Amino acid sequence: xxxxxxxxxxxxxxxxxxKKNLEDVPWLAGPFGENGHIGKEFYKEFAExxxxxCIERQPNGLVVDFTSVLGDDDSNKDRLQExxxxxxxxTSDYKLDVWSEWYHPVKYFAHVLIRTVSxxxxxxxxxxxxxETSRGMSNEVIGLIDKEENQVMxxxxxxTVLTQKVVYAGFYSIVKxxxxxxxxxxxxxxxxxxxxxxxxxxxxxxSVKLISDGKKPGGAGYYRVKVMSxxxxxxxxxxxxxxxxxxxxxxxxxxxxxxxxxxGMKFLQLHYKMEVVSSK
Numbered sequence: 081x082x083x084x085x086x087x088x089x090x091x092x093x094x095x096x097x098x099k100k101n102l103e104d105v106p107w108l109a110g111p112f113g114e115n116g117h118i119g120k121e122f123y124k125e126f127a128e129x130x131x132x133x134c135i136e137r138q139p140n141g142l143v144v145d146f147t148s149v150l151g152d153d154d155s156n157k158d159r160l161q162e163x164x165x166x167x168x169x170x171t172s173d174y175k176l177d178v179w180s181e182w183y184h185p186v187k188y189f190a191h192v193l194i195r196t197v198s199x200x201x202x203x204x205x206x207x208x209x210x211x212e213t214s215r216g217m218s219n220e221v222i223g224l225i226d227k228e229e230n231q232v233m234x235x236x237x238x239x240t241v242l243t244q245k246v247v248y249a250g251f252y253s254i255v256k257x258x259x260x261x262x263x264x265x266x267x268x269x270x271x272x273x274x275x276x277x278x279x280x281x282x283x284x285x286x287s288v289k290l291i292s293d294g295k296k297p298g299g300a301g302y303y304r305v306k307v308m309s310x311x312x313x314x315x316x317x318x319x320x321x322x323x324x325x326x327x328x329x330x331x332x333x334x335x336x337x338x339x340x341x342x343x344g345m346k347f348l349q350l351h352y353k354m355e356v357v358s359s360k
Contacts, residue, residue: 086116086197090271093306097314098297107255108275108315112307113268118203118249122268123222123235126251132232135223141169142221142234142252142263149254149261149280161286163334164326167354171236172221174334177353180207186347204267204274205245206348215241224251233266257298263290272306272313276322287327292320319343 102109111126127134146168150157198204207213220237233253251266262277278290279300294301302320305313321341336352
């Protein structure tokens, strides 16, 4: 069942997606999965293939400088909360607690997809109930660096403590398209990827919203990519929207609300509580 569903999705993208040379859309260039399994060791295989070093010392951040992803036209950029900036630049210093809520009617399809495809490839095992993360979620950030020791991207590896299933093996970096900065998150999948581009907005209170709400390819949004050859891909621009709001609550606790919509219909909400567990 896992192989059948995964093959159907790849075939759909391969037959109906936009055909592009990777040099024309460099922001969709990998990491790509090559076989039917992703799992917790993928970043090592990718780093070896690309001749990148792996930095596993603590702390590691998803980005080196969070302010570099703020647009010049962001009127609130000077109000950025230091704690939000610290989280993105020192992510591995935090303990994560997460709660999930799926909404009808998508939850039924999600159960099938996650129990078959996601479980089989050990990637995107999004919790189907709050109890799945009742013991917390692990938080590993591995920096991938080039020969000049510049961080090219960071792998954020998160597993449920209870089951040790990989919830997310996502690769984070900052990209620019027509001089506009985005946070890019790539989730490797067999023979392709799911790639999300998020624009960042600082709010008046200094909290941050990361938003994938683009209406056409070439900006913020969700892209399902299939590799056709070494230099060619096909991709679908999926009408899936995300809003990630990172803020401090009335008790000065750092939290995140992460909401997903498909064709304007909310189908999943995640809530995170983040607490510093070490300082180095």
